[in-house]
Amino acid sequence: MFDLLIKNCTVVTLDDKRRVLPRAAIAVEGSHIVAVGLEVDGATKKVIDAAGCVAMPGLINAHTHVYQALIEGIGYDMHFDPWNWRFLFPIVSHIGPEHAEVSAQIAALEMIKSGTTTVSDHWYLHTNFDNIHLVAEAFRDAGLRHHVVYGLLDQTFAGERIDSAYMTMIRRQDVLIEAAETFISRWHQKGRTVVALGPGSTEDISDRLMRKTIEMARERGLQLATHVAGWAEIVTYAIKNYALRDLEYAHSIGLTGPDAILFHAVWLSPREMQLVVESGSKIVHCPVANAHLAYGIAPVAELRAQGVTVGLGTDGAASYTYDLFEVMKMATMLQKVKHLDAEVLTAEDALEMATVDGARVLGLEDQVGSLEPGKQADIILVDFQQPHLMMAHQVVPKLVYSARGHDVVTSIIGGQVVMENRKVLTMDEAAVLDRAREATADLVSHAGLETHDLLEAPWPRQGPRWRVAVTPEWFKTRK
Numbered sequence: 072m073f074d075l076l077i078k079n080c081t082v083v084t085l086d087d088k089r090r091v092l093p094r095a096a097i098a099v100e101g102s103h104i105v106a107v108g109l110e111v112d113g114a115t116k117k118v119i120d121a122a123g124c125v126a127m128p129g130l131i132n133a134h135t136h137v138y139q140a141l142i143e144g145i146g147y148d149m150h151f152d153p154w155n156w157r158f159l160f161p162i163v164s165h166i167g168p169e170h171a172e173v174s175a176q177i178a179a180l181e182m183i184k185s186g187t188t189t190v191s192d193h194w195y196l197h198t199n200f201d202n203i204h205l206v207a208e209a210f211r212d213a214g215l216r217h218h219v220v221y222g223l224l225d226q227t228f229a230g231e232r233i234d235s236a237y238m239t240m241i242r243r244q245d246v247l248i249e250a251a252e253t254f255i256s257r258w259h260q261k262g263r264t265v266v267a268l269g270p271g272s273t274e275d276i277s278d279r280l281m282r283k284t285i286e287m288a289r290e291r292g293l294q295l296a297t298h299v300a301g302w303a304e305i306v307t308y309a310i311k312n313y314a315l316r317d318l319e320y321a322h323s324i325g326l327t328g329p330d331a332i333l334f335h336a337v338w339l340s341p342r343e344m345q346l347v348v349e350s351g352s353k354i355v356h357c358p359v360a361n362a363h364l365a366y367g368i369a370p371v372a373e374l375r376a377q378g379v380t381v382g383l384g385t386d387g388a389a390s391y392t393y394d395l396f397e398v399m400k401m402a403t404m405l406q407k408v409k410h411l412d413a414e415v416l417t418a419e420d421a422l423e424m425a426t427v428d429g430a431r432v433l434g435l436e437d438q439v440g441s442l443e444p445g446k447q448a449d450i451i452l453v454d455f456q457q458p459h460l461m462m463a464h465q466v467v468p469k470l471v472y473s474a475r476g477h478d479v480v481t482s483i484i485g486g487q488v489v490m491e492n493r494k495v496l497t498m499d500e501a502a503v504l505d506r507a508r509e510a511t512a513d514l515v516s517h518a519g520l521e522t523h524d525l526l527e528a529p530w531p532r533q534g535p536r537w538r539v540a541v542t543p544e545w546f547k548t549r550k
């Protein structure tokens with residue numbers, strides 16, 4: 072007896088043969104898929120007639136920072152440093168447990184409603200060590216599969232320094248390590264949660280803590296994940312401080328390897344590309360955020376051509392979206408333009424990056440990323456009976472180039488239906504929206520008190536006249 076049978080849909084399996092099955096069915100027992108095919112039928116507790124839909128593996132967002140869900144739209148069209156220093160830090164340094172929890176809830180809601188079933192969230196914002204626990208609870212309650220990257224910053228963050236009188240986001244090494252230990256024992260491999268360690272970017276962490284974190288991860292068999300060579304300035308910083316380029320430095324202290332996840336990897340020399348290949352390190356590409364912050368275009372086609380596993384991520388607020396369909400499209404488009412070669416990264420490549428390859432990056436390839444017997448039942452249904460999707464002569468290019476997150480109607484994670492016909496079953500959507508509005512207004516008002524001109528300051532100075540200041544009142548009236 073099946074627990075769930077999804078039938079009458081086109082199934083994009085992403086299995087080893089990359090089969091696409093028309094009018095097929097998927098059977099689920101407990102948390103697992105037990106059958107996928109044209110002839111699957113039998114007694115079942117629940118049936119979803121998915122006629123007109125495409126079933127595919129749930130999407131894997133291999134890198135984000137959900138705390139930034141509360142600050143999207145504050146400070147935009149800016150380079151990373153001024154955005155980080157002027158807008159992000161003064162606001163998010165006020166994030167406490169309440170804000171942390173609701174940031175995860177609003178992000179989880181957006182992710183579920185746009186087809187993401189697994190998320191890797193890099194959380195280093197330890198203004199309060201309860202924050203990250205509340206985020207993990209929020210994801211658990213939402214039903215999302217959660218790869219937590221436990222962040223450790225002990226040196227700087229957006230201008231805040233360890234030696235400043237008043238610290239919020241960066242912490243002493245011993246305190247961080249102890250808090251990380253507590254988190255790991257409570258959450259690692261519990262339910263749908265796994266934990267990795269996320270030392271800060273080269274400038275944010277001392278060499279000593281970087282080495283200590285690497286040692287700790289290897290002792291416990293945890294993955295290591297951090298930003299490497301994402302923006303040009305970080306390469307300059309590494310050369311100045313360590314006489315090595317950023318990825319060379321990471322490699323020199325043992326950060327690279329099959330258990331290492333490197334976010335962005337935009338500014339790689341030919342030798343550094345070789346280090347990625349030889350070490351078996353995994354890469355997460357965040358094309359939308361990279362484009363918005365003008366980081367550059369990562370050498371994704373080059374890395375894939377040499378067998379490197381590359382997943383996709385949204386990154387934080389700079390991408391303005393948790394929609395991985397948008398990210399898939401941007402990933403292919405940027406590579407085509409960069410190489411002046413329409414074949415260099417295809418729709419199929421992008422779909423692999425958002426599913427099977429993302430699973431490989433997060434070390435979850437035995438569990439998720441494809442629809443086949445034995446895997447976890449992480450399945451999304453995309454409604455193709457719509458003007459922009461119905462003329463699907465080929466399903467995959469329509470999924471990557473035409474579909475959007477809001478075309479996902481049903482989402483199943485580990486056999487649990489978390490959204491059905493666009494209704495999220497694990498969260499009270501209206502209540503989350505209300506809480507998120509209040510939390511953002513609260514943060515903005517604190518930041519405004521501290522910096523006065525922060526939100527009024529036009530950026531860039533020669534920017535459009537209609538770019539008005541955001542005030543806390545603006546959020547309060549958004550009902």
Ligand SMILES: [Zn+2]
Pocket residue numbers: 134135136193298334386387
């Ligand atoms: Zn990031």
